[in-house]
Amino acid sequence: GYISILTGISFGSYSFMKRRDMDSAVAGGIAGLLSKTFVYPLDLIKRRLQIKGNLLNHIKQIYRINGFRGFYRGLSLALLKSVPSTALSLYFYEFFTKLYS
Numbered sequence: 001g002y003i004s005i006l007t008g009i010s011f012g013s014y015s016f017m018k019r020r021d022m023d024s025a026v027a028g029g030i031a032g033l034l035s036k037t038f039v040y041p042l043d044l045i046k047r048r049l050q051i052k053g054n055l056l057n058h059i060k061q062i063y064r065i066n067g068f069r070g071f072y073r074g075l076s077l078a079l080l081k082s083v084p085s086t087a088l089s090l091y092f093y094e095f096f097t098k099l100y101s
Contacts, residue, residue, distance in 0.1 A: 002042040009035035014090050024094045025087050032086025036079055041071035
């Protein structure tokens with residue numbers, strides 16, 4: 001599902017920023033922001049499908065009611081959770097990788 005996409009974008013963007021000597025916590029926060037923003041529409045549609053319905057009907061309804069912005073409705077609250085969480089996860093990943101190397 002979309003979790004593998006989220007993880008791939010997180011680690012990919014994190015390692016890209018780390019190669020440019022960015023602080024681990026900052027790189028992790030930005031990685032969380034980028035990955036969550038990218039997959040948020042997929043997460044929104046998944047949640048709507050869990051309630052009930054057809055994929056195309058949900059996509060059409062979201063777009064009809066709110067336009068393209070509707071696919072990102074609620075993103076700011078999701079980022080409040082995701083950015084610090086990803087920043088801490090990747091910071092400690094880097095910390096323990098260095099510790100055990």
